[in-house]
Amino acid sequence: MAGDSRIHMDHDMEIGVTPSEVKKLPKHMREAQIPTDRTHLIADPAKKPRQRYVQKDGKCNVHHGNVKETYRYLSDLFTTLVDLHWRLSFFIFTLVYIINWLFFGILWWLIALIRGDLSHGDEEGWTPCVENLNSFVSAFLFSIETETTIGYGFRVITEKCPEGIVLLCIQAILGSIVNAMMVGCMFVKISQPKNRAETLMFSHKAVISVRDNKLCLMFRVGDLRNSHIVEASIRAKLIRSQQTKEGEFIPLNQTDINIGFDTGDDRLFLVSPLIISHEINEKSPFWEMSKAQIEKEQFEIVVILEGMVEATGMTCQARSSYLDSEVLWGYRFTPVLSLEKGFYEVDYNSFHDIYETCTPPCSAKELAARLRDSQLFPQLSLFSPEPRHHSQNPPSLRDPLISAEEKEMTAMTATEEKGEAEERGSETINGMAATMEEKA
Template identity: 75%
Template sequence: MTKDNIAFSSVPGATVPNAKSILKANIRAEKAEKKDKRLRRRQRYVEKDGRCNVQHGNVRETYRYLTDIFTTLVDLKWRVSLLVFIMAYAITWLFFGVIWWFIAYCRGDLEHLEDQTWTPCVNNLNGFVSAFLFSIETETTIGYGYRVITDKCPEGIILLLLQAILGSMVNAFMVGCMFVKISQPNKRAETLVFSSHAVISQRDDKLCLMFRVGDLRNSHIVEASIRAKLIKSKQTQEGEFIPLNQTDINVGFETGDDRLFLVSPLIISHEINEHSPFWDVSKRQLAKDDFEIVVILEGMVEATGMTCQARSSYLVDEVLWGHRFMSVLSLEDGFYEVDYNTFHQTFEVPTPLCSAREMAEATARMDAHLYWSIPSQLDEKVEEGTEKEDKDKERNGSLSSPESEQVHLE
C-alpha cells in the first residue's frame, strides 16, 4: 500500500480507491474534456473544400439580381441553368408561333385552305401546330422548304425580321452563358490541395506558422499568389464587439515570397514576430484560443488564362505545435518525383512551449547579460594583471636593496 493510500485509509469511513475506479475517473475526465472541446469548436467560416458558410437572408432588393442577369444565370446550379436554357428557346418559339397563327387567322388563311387561288401569308400553314413548327424552322434557320412565307404579307415579313433578330440575341445570350459556365475555373481549383493541418515550429531560430500547398495537375497555375487571414472575434477598447474580424497574416508580401512558382508542393511560412497576431500565443494559449485561419491561393489557368481561386481553412485544433512536414520530393533518374502519400504527414520536433514574445525577451535578457558580463570579466583580468605587476615590482625591489647598500658603502 502506498503512502497516499495509507494516509487516505487513516481517515474514518474512507475507502481506498482502487485502480479500476481511478481508470473510470480518468475516462470520465477525458470524455468531459472532449465534450468541452466539441462545445468550444467554432463554426467554420470557410470549409476545407473552399465553400463559404455564409447565407444571405432577408434580402429585399432582389431586383438587383435582375440588373445583372448574366451573372445571375452563370451562378445558377446546372439543373436550373439547363431548365432556363430550354425554357428560353421554348418560350420564344411558342411566342412567335402564336403570332404566326394569329396573322393567319386574322387574314383568313385558315378559312381558305382548299382555295387554290388564295395566297396565304405562309404556305402550308393550316393550324397552330404548323405555325409553331414554322416558328422553330425560322428561328433555328432549319429551312425544310415546306412552309414558306409569301411576298403578299407585309406583316409577315416584318415579323420574320423581328424573330430573326430576337432569335439571334437569345441564341447569343444563352450560348454565351453556357460557355462561360462550362469554362469556369472552379473545377480547376479542385486539383489545388492544401495540407490538412498547419504547424508551428522553429525556422532559423524563429517561431513560424506553416502550411503546405500543391498542384496535382501537370499544367501549371500562372502568376500564383497566396494570402492568409485570421478570422477571430474582437472587442475594441470602446466596448464594440466585432464578430469574425479579419486580420492579415503576412506570408511574404514584403519580400515577394507570396508569389509562387507552384511546380511542386511548397511550404508557406509566416514568421511570428511583433507584427504577427500570434506574437503572444504559446502552446497552452493555443489550446484555449478560438480562431480560424483562412488561406487563399489565386492564379491564372495556363490553358484558358482565366483567374482561379482555391480556399481552405484551419481551426485551432488543426494547428499542430512542435511539428514539421514530411518531405515529398525525391530525386529519381533525371527528374524529381513528388510523393503525395506524405503530403499531409507531419513529425514532431523540439520546439519551445512559450510564445514568440517570451522567446524574444529571453534572448534579449541573455544578450544583455553577455553584454555586461564580458566587460566586467575584462576589468577583473586587468586588475589581476595590475596587482601581479605590483607584486613583481615589490619582489624585485626587495631583492635589489642589499646590493644597493653594498654599493653605497663602497
C-alpha cells in the first residue's frame, strides 16, 4: 500500500499536480476506480518551459521598447496619469500643486516689487496691492491661501490694484482646473475596475475529461464578493507558434477557443463558482490532439472575464492563463457547492482541488470515430478494440474501462464460442458427406 501511494505521488509530480490539489475521489466514483496506464517514455527529451504571455494575476508579460513617438502619451495626459504607478502619481500630485503655488507666488511678489510695496509698505498713506505682503515668503503664503481658499484674514488684496485683481481671477480659474484634474485622476485611480478584478478567481489548473460522451477542456471561475458582476462574459484564446503554408512564422498566433459563444453559455450568472467547458469538436484546435501530443505541444490558453461592476457601473476585466504544463488530462474539479439549511454554501478551500477520472488517452477525433463504430457495431468497445460480452444495452462512454480480468474472460469466452462453432461446422460437413454416400 505504501509503495502504491508513492507511485501515485510520483505520477502527480510528473504531470505538474501538487498532492494538495488532488483529492480523493467522490464516494460515487470510488467503487468504479480502475487502474490506468501510468507508463511514460523515459527517452523523450525534456520540454523547455514556455515563457508566459499573460501572468496568472492577469498582467501581460509584454514590454514596449524603442518607442520613438512618445508625444502620443502626452496627447492623452489624463490616461497617462491614471496609468502611472502610485509612487509616481503621489510625486506628480505634490509637484503640480507646489509648482502652481510657486508660480503665482512669484507673480504676486513681482507685482509688489514693481509697485514698490516691498520698500514703501510701512509708510503711512501708502496703499499696497496686497496688505502685509513684504517678502517672497509672504507672497508664497498668499498664493497658497488664495488657491486653497483658506482665508486667514491677515493678507488681503486691495481694490486699488487692477493687475492684482486680474491675477486673482486667473489663479482662481487655473487653480480650479488643476484641482479638478488632479483630484479626478486620484479618484479614478482609486476606483479602477482592475481592483475589483482582484476578487475574481481562476483555478490553478485546467483539465480535460469526458463530459456527455465528448472530450472537454474545463477550468473554474469564481467571485468572492457578494456584489455581482453584471453582464459577465468570458472568452478564451489559444496562443502558440504557427508557420503558414507560405513559410511565414508567427510566434504568438492567437486562435479563438469556443466556450459557448454560439450557444450563449459564455454569458455567466456568476453567483457561485462555475466550471467553464470547451467542447473539443471539429472546430476546436485540440480536435486531433491526443494526451501524448498535448504533453509535447507548447501553447498557452488565455482566459478573459469581462463585466460591469454592480456598485459603480464601470467595466471590469480579469485575466489569467494556463500553460501546456497546467492543462491536465484525465481530471475533474472537486464539487464546492453544498446545500445547507436554507442556503447554499461554497467551500473555497476546495476551489482548486481536482481528482483523477477515467479518460481515454486518444484524441477527440478518434473518440468520435469509436463512438460511431459502437453505435454501428454494439459488440465493439469504445475504449478497447478487444471483444466484450454481448449485452442488451450497448456500451457508452460512461462505462468504465474494462479490467484485465474482464478482457481475459471475454477472450476465453470468444475462444470457446469459436471452438463450438467449428465443431458444429465439422459435424454438419460430416453429416452431408454421409448423406451423399448413402445416395450413391
